[in-house]
Amino acid sequence: MLGNLGPAIQRSVIQQLKNRPKLIVMDTMNFWMETAWDDLLDTLKLIDVLVINDSEARQLSGEYSIVKGAKKIIQMGPKCVVIKKGEHGAMLFSQDNIFSAPALPIDEVFDPTGAGDTFAGGFIGHLARTGDLSFENMKTAVIVGSSLASFCVEKFGLERMKTVTQDEIKNRMLQFFKLANFETYA
């Protein structure tokens, strides 16, 4: 998991690895698009999953449509892209598949600090724990990330993350499940 640092540093981290991991996830932001464009494009070629928010996806792809933007970003290197849309949830795109995850409907966000990093940590944490890199399991990973991020915003900074339990996380996963899953018709 390449945290949001300069893309040249991210690339250097990849190049220092003796064995390439099965999955490299990268976070980035508008700042690097404005100050380190060429390095960013170079590093994107080396990674598997890019995690960004909707405005960053628009800036990176030059497309207003998230769907068109995701297609363009996949052409830049990553096999998958996760686009976080705040209160509108998150979307996961691969070449052939799309997953749309809802946001937990909450009345108020207490403090969004750290929500993006918590999401990314939950996402790669689930994939690392299960070792299953299928699109189906990446869907679940997006929900794990969303669940953890939904705890993060409940208190200041990472305060809530220090006390959250496995049971609470499982319950929140179930909440997401009820929120999003439906039966198709016969």
Next chain:
Amino acid sequence: MLGNLGPAIQRSVIQQLKNRPKLIVMDTMNFWMETAWDDLLDTLKLIDVLVINDSEARQLSGEYSIVKGAKKIIQMGPKCVVIKKGEHGAMLFSQDNIFSAPALPIDEVFDPTGAGDTFAGGFIGHLARTGDLSFENMKTAVIVGSSLASFCVEKFGLERMKTVTQDEIKNRMLQFFKLANFETYA
């Protein structure tokens, strides 16, 4: 299904029914909030499900948060409220449950005319056909409405609705299913 007419006319339609239907769904819009507020509040007390868009939900409830707004609207009379969020999908609220439906990720909308009415028709059509008014089945009804609306926007006006087949609708339902459903973790 009370189409989007003046709320006094909608109320008069309800009052002319000898037997109250099991489910009354109502559409309305900002115009009636501005010109017929008292009638609107009166009629809301007589119906079961209100279908509106996100900006109308904000206007009706006076709440910016969709979640808070939906809670307030349910206090005004309807047992359920469906809030359409365009490219961000739709949400269904009851007193105790929430469902978040995605929008179909499409590159471009050709013409949105009629999408809202098509959504409402698909929603109540599914409920009428199945006779099942549970929250679980209302979730499916929201997806039926979303599927039909996704065809509607593909061509001008209702042109596409004249040619759409049951097989096409079933396939699109499956697309929504793959888009939204995920497995929770063990």
